[in-house]
Every structure is written in C-alpha cells, then in structure tokens.
Amino acid sequence: MRLKDIKSPAQIKNCSPAQLNQLAAEIRQFLIEKLSKTGGHLAPNLGVVELTLVLHKLFDSPKDKIIWDVGHQAYIHKILTGRMDKFDTLRQYKGLCGFPKRSESEHDIWETGHSSTSLSAAMGMAIARDLRGLDYYIVAVIGDGAMTGGMALEALNHIGHEQKDIIVVLNDNEMSISPNVGALHNHLGKLRTAKHYKWAKEEIEYLIKKIPAIGGTLARTAERVKDSLKYLLVSGIFFEELGYTYLGPIDGHNVSELETCFRQAKRTKGPVLMHVVTKKGKGYAPAEADSDTWHGAGPYKIESGELIKPVEGPPNYKDVFGQAMIELAERDERIVAITPAMSSGSGLNPFAERFPDRFYDVGIAEQHAVTMSGGLAVEGMKPVCAIYSTFLQRGYDQVIHDIVRQNLDVCLAIDRAGLVGGDGETHQGVYDIGYLRMLPNIKIMMGKDENEFRNLLYTALHLKGPTAVRFPRGNGVGVPIGEFKLIEVGTWEMLEKGHHVAILAVGPMVQLALKARDQLAKEGLKPYVVNARFIKPLDEKMLKELADQGLKFLTVEEHAVSCGFGSAVLEFFNEQGYEHITVKRLGIPDVFVEHGSVAEQRREVGLTVENIVHHVKQLHLRERKVQRA
Numbered sequence: 076m077r078l079k080d081i082k083s084p085a086q087i088k089n090c091s092p093a094q095l096n097q098l099a100a101e102i103r104q105f106l107i108e109k110l111s112k113t114g115g116h117l118a119p120n121l122g123v124v125e126l127t128l129v130l131h132k133l134f135d136s137p138k139d140k141i142i143w144d145v146g147h148q149a150y151i152h153k154i155l156t157g158r159m160d161k162f163d164t165l166r167q168y169k170g171l172c173g174f175p176k177r178s179e180s181e182h183d184i185w186e187t188g189h190s191s192t193s194l195s196a197a198m199g200m201a202i203a204r205d206l207r208g209l210d211y212y213i214v215a216v217i218g219d220g221a222m223t224g225g226m227a228l229e230a231l232n233h234i235g236h237e238q239k240d241i242i243v244v245l246n247d248n249e250m251s252i253s254p255n256v257g258a259l260h261n262h263l264g265k266l267r268t269a270k271h272y273k274w275a276k277e278e279i280e281y282l283i284k285k286i287p288a289i290g291g292t293l294a295r296t297a298e299r300v301k302d303s304l305k306y307l308l309v310s311g312i313f314f315e316e317l318g319y320t321y322l323g324p325i326d327g328h329n330v331s332e333l334e335t336c337f338r339q340a341k342r343t344k345g346p347v348l349m350h351v352v353t354k355k356g357k358g359y360a361p362a363e364a365d366s367d368t369w370h371g372a373g374p375y376k377i378e379s380g381e382l383i384k385p386v387e388g389p390p391n392y393k394d395v396f397g398q399a400m401i402e403l404a405e406r407d408e409r410i411v412a413i414t415p416a417m418s419s420g421s422g423l424n425p426f427a428e429r430f431p432d433r434f435y436d437v438g439i440a441e442q443h444a445v446t447m448s449g450g451l452a453v454e455g456m457k458p459v460c461a462i463y464s465t466f467l468q469r470g471y472d473q474v475i476h477d478i479v480r481q482n483l484d485v486c487l488a489i490d491r492a493g494l495v496g497g498d499g500e501t502h503q504g505v506y507d508i509g510y511l512r513m514l515p516n517i518k519i520m521m522g523k524d525e526n527e528f529r530n531l532l533y534t535a536l537h538l539k540g541p542t543a544v545r546f547p548r549g550n551g552v553g554v555p556i557g558e559f560k561l562i563e564v565g566t567w568e569m570l571e572k573g574h575h576v577a578i579l580a581v582g583p584m585v586q587l588a589l590k591a592r593d594q595l596a597k598e599g600l601k602p603y604v605v606n607a608r609f610i611k612p613l614d615e616k617m618l619k620e621l622a623d624q625g626l627k628f629l630t631v632e633e634h635a636v637s638c639g640f641g642s643a644v645l646e647f648f649n650e651q652g653y654e655h656i657t658v659k660r661l662g663i664p665d666v667f668v669e670h671g672s673v674a675e676q677r678r679e680v681g682l683t684v685e686n687i688v689h690h691v692k693q694l695h696l697r698e699r700k701v702q703r704a
C-alpha cells in the first residue's frame with residue numbers, strides 16, 4: 076500500500092504495523108515537502124502521524140466521529156480522507172482549509188480552530204447518539220495545551236459525571252505553542268514517565284492470580300492494593316477520579332502499542348482517557364529541535380531548515396509591541412505582561428527574558444488571563460493583557476464583569492486586530508470593536524502605523540480605567556520610530572483637507588485612504604482624509620465641524636460593518652440630530668471571511684483603494700444630484 080494510492084480510510088483497515096510505519100514515513104515526507112512551499116502547522120502534524128493512521132484504521136469514520144481539537148493537526152486526517160491532492164492549496168484563497176471544514180469532507184464532523192472545544196462537542200454528540208439508540212464511537216483528540224483550556228475541563232468534568240462512552244485521546248507532547256504551562260502539565264509529566272506503573276499493575280495482578288485457592292479473595296484485596304499502588308506509583312488518578320478509565324502513558328509513535336490500547340479503549344464502557352505521548356515535529360530535525368518556531372511556520376528550505384523570510388520590510392507589529400513593552404516596563408515597574416499561551420505570537424518572548432517575574436503565560440486560558448489582569452490592577456499594577464482579537468472573544472464576560480464594570484486600569488493589547496490571512500474564518504479579528512464599544516468606561520484605539528501604535532500604547536498606560544489598543548497582524552508601514560508621546564484621548568488626526576467628502580479611516584485603512592486620495596486627485600476630487608485613531612470616544616468636535624460643512628462621510632474599517640466604527644459614527648450623527656447626513660460604511664459585510672492572503676481577503680470584502688475611490692465618486696455624484704434638485 077503506497078500513500079499515492081490512498082483515497083479513503085477504508086484502504087488502510089488491513090494494514091499491518093509495518094505497512095502503517097511505511098505509510099507514516101511517506102506521510103512525513105509528503106508533509107515536509109508540501110509545507111516547505113505553502114507553510115502551515117508542520118510540527119503539530121508531524122507529531123500525530125501514527126496516531127492518525129491507527130485512528131483511521133481502527134475506527135470507521137465518518138460513522139465513528141473523530142474530532143480534532145484546535146484542528147491544526149488534522150492534515151494527516153485530510154490526507155487519508157481523500158484530500159492529498161489539494162495540499163498545494165493549503166490555507167490559500169479558495170484552497171484547502173488549515174482546520175477541519177465540514178464543507179470539505181463528511182469526515183470533518185466538527186470544525187475547530189479555537190482551542191478546547193472538542194470535548195464539549197463530543198459530549199453533545201454522545202447525548203444525541205444515546206438518545207437515538209445509535210451505536211458508534213466518538214473520539215476526541217485533544218492536545219496537552221488545549222487541555223489547559225477552561226472549557227475542556229468543564230467538559231471533562233461533565234463527561235465523567237455522565238459516564239458517556241467517549242474516548243478522549245490526550246496528545247501529550249509537552250508543548251502548547253511554547254512549552255506548556257500549568258499544574259496539569261506537571262502532573263502529565265509524572266505520568267509520561269510512569270511506565271513502571273503500567274508494568275507493576277499487570278505484574279501484580281498476574282502473580283496474585285497464580286496463588287491457588289486464595290487467589291480470588293486476595294485479588295479483591297489486591298484491587299485495593301492496586302488502587303493504593305496507583306497513588307504511590309503516580310497514575311492517571313486525576314482522570315480516574317473524574318470517572319475515566321485511564322490508559323497510558325502510550326507511545327504515540329508505536330503503531331502496535333497504539334492499536335492495542337485503542338482496541339482496549341473500544342472494549343471499555345464509559346469515558347476513556349488515552350494518554351498518548353508524542354514528539355511535536357517528529358521526523359524533521361529542525362521541527363523536533365524547536366517546535367515553537369515550527370508550530371506554524373512559513374515556507375522553508377528542507378535541507379537546511381532555513382525559514383524563507385519575506386523580503387526585508389517594515390518591522391512586524393508583534394516585534395514593535397514586544398520592544399515597546401520592554402521600554403515601557405523599564406520606565407514603570409508596575410507594568411506586567413500577560414499572554415494566554417501566545418508568548419511567541421505576541422512578540423513577548425524578549426520581554427519575558429528581560430522581566431521574567433513580570434511576565435505570565437497562563438496557558439490557553441483567556442478568561443483567566445483577563446480576570447487575573449483585573450486582580451493585578453486592583454493592587455496597583457499596570458497589567459497589559461496581550462491577546463489576539465479572536466481569542467479575546469473567549470474572555471468577553473470577564474472584560475465586562477471584572478474589568479470595565481469595576482473600571483480597572485487594565486490595558487488590552489488586542490493583537491491580530493483585522494483580517495489575519497491563512498487561519499481564515501475562525502481567527503479573523505473583526506468583531507472586537509463591536510463587542511467592546513458598547514461597554515462603559517473603556518477607551519478603544521488603533522494607530523495608523525507602528526509609531527502611532529507605540530504612542531497609543533504609551534497613552535493607554537497613562538490613562539485611568541480600561542483601555543483597548545488594537546494592532547494588526549503582519550508588518551507596519553515603515554515609518555520612523557520616535558520617542559513616546561501622549562496622544563489626547565478622543566482626538567483624530569486630520570491628514571488631508573479637501574471638499575465634499577470626508578474619509579474616516581481606522582488603522583491600516585488609513586494607508587488605503589491616502590492612496591485612494593492620490594488617485595482621486597488626478598480627477599480633481601480631494602476628499603478629506605482623517606485618521607480615526609480613537610474608536611471610543613469618537614472625536615465629536617471634529618465630526619461636528621465636518622458635518623456642519625455639509626460633507627458626506629465614508630468610513631473605512633477592517634472590521635465587521637455591523638456595530639463597527641462606522642456604526643458608531645452613524646449613531647453619533649443620529650443622536651446629534653444630523654438628520655440629513657450621508658455616511659457610507661466600508662467594512663466586512665455579514666459573512667465569515669475564509670482563508671487566503673490578507674490582500675485577497677480585503678479584495679473579497681471590498682477593502683481596496685479602488686473601492687474607496689469608487690465610493691467617494693458615488694458620494695460626489697449624490698452631491699451633484701442634490702445640488703441640481
């Protein structure tokens with residue numbers, strides 16, 4: 076059986092361990108080659124090759140449900156389920172999604188992207204299965220990082236309580252993106268090395284059963300001995316006490332051992348926790364050596380493991396943020412940085428090295444990160460909670476209930492604010508203006524470039540009360556970085572004066588607006604261009620001045636149009652009694668934006684220079700019609 080022949084999992088049902096190992100080698104080679112061109116989550120996938128093969132050998136997907144938590148490690152699942160030929164389009168516009176996608180395959184039973192949802196979904200599926208009297212297996216594959224996510228523990232608790240037949244495969248590679256954190260992680264560390272426990276348990280049972288006559292009675296006593304042995308020899312007692320049959324630790328690269336344990340799990344009633352130990356990045360030396368970097372890597376040179384860096388351009392916002400945080404923390408010892416498991420992605424590793432006791436990676440625990448920031452603030456510290464816009468959604472109640480309601484000095488450094496590219500729908504940072512601006516006390520801001528971003532961060536840390544400083548994924552504009560300076564809250568920057576139309580642009584959209592103005596100038600049209608760097612509070616003074624000139628407005632934001640910045644402007648004019656004002660809002664319409672490049676995504680939703688030009692002209696036309704009427 077060769078990999079190129081596989082179109083369906085049915086073809087591997089009778090593979091021997093040797094054949095599975097041969098396929099594993101071919102799959103690794105395939106992944107290393109394909110991802111050297113497309114980039115992607117190489118290390119997580121190299122770690123689950125054997126696991127995925129054995130799962131699809133022993134379970135009958137899609138009748139049996141296999142759920143992939145986070146789903147960034149589902150490439151082999153996609154290869155085995157007939158999508159191998161699409162890997163040249165991985166994470167590209169209209170190409171293969173980097174996460175499970177129901178529209179791609181019946182084998183993708185549950186869509187993921189955000190972490191720690193698999194167990195809750197599995198529980199829902201199990202209840203439905205049992206209510207209908209149906210009979211199939213439900214397997215949830217969840218990493219040790221994802222297991223630190225609060226909702227995973229909520230589901231683990233509930234499944235154990237209900238004693239549902241669910242197989243939880245804990246893929247333990249000791250890594251989240253960075254080294255995993257937490258007490259649970261430490262407990263798993265003991266289990267990983269608890270090989271002797273599994274041997275001792277079987278050996279003792281074997282010896283007892285050999286004792287003639289009293290063997291039976293003693294065996295029952297031994298059961299208690301075995302249980303106490305468990306406590307002594309460290310076992311999955313944490314899981315056993317939650318009502319699971321713990322199987323492990325299991326070598327996640329040994330297909331025979333995996334098969335044996337999965338067969339045992341299939342025979343076991345009630346919830347099973349299979350503790351599978353794997354190596355993240357297995358089979359590719361650079362990824363094994365540094366699975367943090369290779370968690371989600373861009374294209375690379377296979378032989379050297381050298382990442383192919385884009386042409387040297389402006390600094391990446393995450394590096395600008397990390398550097399600014401160091402400079403600010405040097406000035407103010409109250410500053411503490413918090414990240415929910417995104418220390419590399421947020422650019423905070425240098426900060427962590429410089430201020431180890433003022434840096435906290437709390438694991439995949441956004442709710443905890445936000446409220447912990449509140450705890451720091453009430454005690455006079457200056458917490459900066461660095462959190463991707465999309466992941467902040469996971470801590471929203473904490474923002475309301477704990478931070479803004481108590482009007483605490485917490486700075487939410489909202490990273491990846493806007494369209495994010497290859498991660499697609501589940502990761503777009505396009506809702507936070509909407510879900511934050513309705514909250515009292517909070518101030519929301521976004522710079523037009525990296526220098527202004529720094530100044531807004533500096534300003535936020537000088538303000539009382541909660542602040543949200545948004546910044547996009549990717550590189551800045553390439554402007555000089557000056558000394559920190561305060562920016563007056565609620566003031567916008569008038570970049571260009573003109574007539575008839577005012578373009579109010581947020582963040583990176585300012586650059587598009589300026590380019591559009593250059594194009595319009597060739598046709599004698601000169602709209603105002605305003606850098607709307609405060610989303611809350613709005614610059615009401617400027618809005619009134621412009622409105623009183625009878626201008627029409629075009630708002631531009633890389634955010635959902637509904638409830639976005641443009642809506643705030645509309646609401647303002649309405650409340651101020653400007654009944655005949657025209658506001659055209661450009662932003663993301665009522666759709667989820669799929670994976671692709673940011674440029675392609677912007678084009679898809681109309682966030683382009685051309686579309687800004689078009690709408691300014693439209694507004695001019697309306698002006699002329701009004702004048703003629």
Ligand SMILES: Cc1ncc(C[n+]2csc(CCOP(=O)(O)OP(=O)(O)O)c2C)c(N)n1
Nearest residue numbers: 119188189190218219220221250251252416
């Ligand atoms: C709610 C949420 N927070 C953060 C992330 C970012 N993230 C993606 S994968 C990952 C680490 C997952 O670690 P683990 O579950 O152990 O999987 P591994 O990559 O080790 O296979 C993180 C933090 C996410 N996808 N969802």
Ligand SMILES: CC(=O)[C@@H](O)[C@H](O)COP(=O)(O)O
Nearest residue numbers: 145147188371420491498548
């Ligand atoms: C799978 C996941 O959620 C993370 O790996 C995410 O893809 C990181 O995004 P960035 O690449 O923007 O840091």
Ligand SMILES: [Mg+2]
Nearest residue numbers: 218219220250
């Ligand atoms: Mg892990």
